[in-house]
Amino acid sequence: MSDIHDRQIGSSFSRAAVLSRSTPSPRAVRLFFGLLLVSVAFLFSTWDARADYKLCNATSYVLDSAIGYETETGWESQGWFRLLPGSCEVALPDKITQDTYYVFARSIEAHEGGTKYFDGSDRFCTTMGDFLISGRADCATRGFDSYDFTRVETRKGDDWTTTFSEPANFTLKRAEIAGTQRLLRDTGAAITRIDGISGRRTTAAITTFQQSANLRADGDINTALFNGLIDKAEKRQAKSGLSFCNTTDFLVWGAVGYESGGKFISSGWIRIEPQRCEKAIKGDLTQRYYYAYAEAVDAVGLVARRRGQDLIWSGNHSFCTKGTRFEIEGRDNCAERGFDETGFKRVDTGEALVWTETMQ
Numbered sequence: 001m002s003d004i005h006d007r008q009i010g011s012s013f014s015r016a017a018v019l020s021r022s023t024p025s026p027r028a029v030r031l032f033f034g035l036l037l038v039s040v041a042f043l044f045s046t047w048d049a050r051a052d053y054k055l056c057n058a059t060s061y062v063l064d065s066a067i068g069y070e071t072e073t074g075w076e077s078q079g080w081f082r083l084l085p086g087s088c089e090v091a092l093p094d095k096i097t098q099d100t101y102y103v104f105a106r107s108i109e110a111h112e113g114g115t116k117y118f119d120g121s122d123r124f125c126t127t128m129g130d131f132l133i134s135g136r137a138d139c140a141t142r143g144f145d146s147y148d149f150t151r152v153e154t155r156k157g158d159d160w161t162t163t164f165s166e167p168a169n170f171t172l173k174r175a176e177i178a179g180t181q182r183l184l185r186d187t188g189a190a191i192t193r194i195d196g197i198s199g200r201r202t203t204a205a206i207t208t209f210q211q212s213a214n215l216r217a218d219g220d221i222n223t224a225l226f227n228g229l230i231d232k233a234e235k236r237q238a239k240s241g242l243s244f245c246n247t248t249d250f251l252v253w254g255a256v257g258y259e260s261g262g263k264f265i266s267s268g269w270i271r272i273e274p275q276r277c278e279k280a281i282k283g284d285l286t287q288r289y290y291y292a293y294a295e296a297v298d299a300v301g302l303v304a305r306r307r308g309q310d311l312i313w314s315g316n317h318s319f320c321t322k323g324t325r326f327e328i329e330g331r332d333n334c335a336e337r338g339f340d341e342t343g344f345k346r347v348d349t350g351e352a353l354v355w356t357e358t359m360q
Contacts, residue, residue: 119324
């Protein structure tokens with residue numbers, strides 16, 4: 001993704017929007033990201049007046065977010081900041097000292113379907129747990145993962161806010177409601193619309209869940225409700241969907257291809273430790289055919305070899321991929337769109353709701 005500043009740009013999920021306003025110049029910018037990405041430095045804010053960089057979530061997904069920036073001693077990346085729908089969190093509790101920062105976010109595993117990414121083209125190192133990493137080069141050889149962050153042009157001063165958003169363009173309040181609706185559906189509740197409107201059906205579903213989770217059954221949306229919904233949704237996802245299992249002695253990176261709404265989507269990379277399984281598709285499977293690609297890597301990050309051959313699981317069904325985590329719509333013209341073209345193998349689930357594909 002190119003620079004975020006006064007214009008619309010594309011992204012791997014679709015489009016993202018960035019709304020920018022800096023103090024004292026009150027101008028607004030929106031940048032589209034499908035889940036949209038919005039960057040703002042507020043002239044007036046409901047937050048207490050203090051110097052910091054905040055990340056806000058105006059989507060219907062729970063997000064894990066991270067930030068990258070340059071210091072006097074070099075590059076640093078920091079995360080993960082859990083963003084509930086409709087919430088904001090301080091990423092950097094200090095004045096804005098740089099003209100450029102970099103941000104990234106992804107939806108959490110509790111949600112059905114593929115992971116949604118707010119990404120760009122500037123690579124930073126990450127890891128699975130909370131992190132503060134110095135340097136952005138040689139991530140794999142240093143034992144880290146990596147993601148492509150989105151560049152945000154800021155103005156030096158007291159504060160700046162970047163807001164992740166989606167095409168529905170929810171306000172923070174409506175995002176809170178929409179996020180509750182999505183998590184209710186992820187737990188199996190009969191929620192058909194994710195619209196951010198608190199109607200009788202949504203309120204009844206909230207109350208029913210609160211009663212089942214031994215929470216105060218008042219229909220209110222709060223942190224306890226979100227935590228309960230996330231916990232139940234995660235347990236449900238663990239019992240459904242498409243899993244990749246790694247029975248080798250090597251670390252395996254996998255990717256999955258599937259059809260959704262008449263369009264093909266590829267998503268990766270899925271980190272699968274030796275003798276472990278990881279979810280590739282969450283929720284009950286809705287298609288008979290899925291597509292898989294995986295490769296084992298050695299201690300220095302190179303493709304592992306066994307009996308003189310690269311340890312790769314592939315096929316002749318082409319999908320688009322790239323070097324870092326991705327979700328890409330469409331499987332044609334990969335090179336022209338700046339992606340790699342990779343051969344996936346077809347997985348026939350026989351229309352089962354749950355399936356495990358083993359890399360051995």
